[in-house]
Amino acid sequence: MLVDTHCHLDFPHFDADREVTLERARGAGIEFIVNPGSDMESSRRAVSLAGNYPDVYAAVGIHPHNALSLDAAALTELRALAQSPKVVAIGEIGLDYYRDLSPRAAQEEAFRLQLDLAAELDKPVIIHDRDAHADVARILEEWSNARGSKGGWPAGVLHAFSGDRELAEAGFRWGFMVAIGGPLTFQNARRLQGLARELPLIHLVVETDAPYLSPHPYRGQRNEPARVTLVAETLAALHGLPLAEIARQTTTNARRLFRIK
Template sequence: MLFDTHAHLNDPDFAADLPAAVARAEEAGVRFIVNVGYDLLSSRIAVKIAENYPGCYAAVGIHPHDAAKVIQETYTEIKKLAQATKVVAIGEIGLDYYRDLSPREIQQEVFREQISLAKELKLPIIIHDRDAHGDVLQIIKEEKAGENGGILHCFSGSWEMARQCMKLGFYISLAGPVTFKNAHRVQDLAKLIPLDSLLIETDCPYLTPEPYRGRQNEPAYVREVAKRIAELRRTTLEELAEKTSQNAKKLFKIQ
């Protein structure tokens, strides 16, 4: 049993292929998928997919790229969407200093507001962190953001940052880059992260793992992420899949 903790089947790239993509995931042993919102539209679609597919769940939230577009009504709608039965997290939220599509101070404000909302709703958070490690760590400490758990998704920070985040109540999730030939740092992390704190994901349609690079990523390929991490840890795919799935079900409160 595999659990893709971060997918975007709510992305337009899957609009014409959604049933087939879900079927391929099931054939690959992927029993659970969390589709993660990044704006209001994608959050609505994630909720709808969760309603229509038994193994799919949803997270709702505003990505830092869109932070500058947020108004008070945005939070109201995210809160309303979060009441749906199969919404299991607020996300993806956080900071992105690589593209800087929204001013950094606005990104930080919207990040803090969504952490507050998640705490009010007693939901975990899914954090996007790109080239913003210091500020992400500072904010989650100040806001006590790990109160209901959370994920540093597609983690790209240091081992020291990972250690601090785990102490604050967060899981560390690894994606397709762990399969890349020269991704030595993330491969080292894959060996070091305690199994109790590890999750796996695709972040599809992005970051397609080996040996499928060049194709559109999809939840079925989370199997390749799991296989590579199992190899690095010198354990079996079955053990890695079982433990990471248990971790995800515990975090998201899925029976």
């Protein structure tokens, strides 16, 4: 059994075949998926999907692209939504300096407000970091120091990890796990593969980020949760371990991360 720790099943890409997509995931041995929010509307949809399907959990949060939408009213709604059953995290939140769709100061403000919300509710966070490693590290380090040992462990996950070993190890010190997705399977992904081989399995989870980042040989197509298997197979090959062992460890990690019994 595997867990897809990051799948946007609520996105319109799945409107025509959401049920069938979930069925294929079940058929591929996916135990559950976590659907993060990217704005208010998608956070609401994630909560409603989690209510409809036993194997879907939700996270609620405002993606850095939509940072300007996090006003006081949105934060209040997010706080209420986060307390719905099956909301297992705050996310995805963070910084995106690659597309820079929101002013950086607004991204940082929304990121900090949502980190504080997570600390207040004692929920783990799902971090989006694109081309913003230094600032994400600075903010998470401060947050982690302020939170001290009060917060639960794990503190969260560095989703679609694209940093180096130093950032991963800093993340482990702050109580974070690292999530690996489809890019691990790309034929030109030697750097990420080298890193994934070195990182201890007790800190790793797998994800798809569907509908994005479809693994090889489906690169460029719409991704779906069943394909997290391809990520796990690549990780198994890199670690020289049977797939069953990778599945067992990453599923244990995912349950710990999202505090799912």
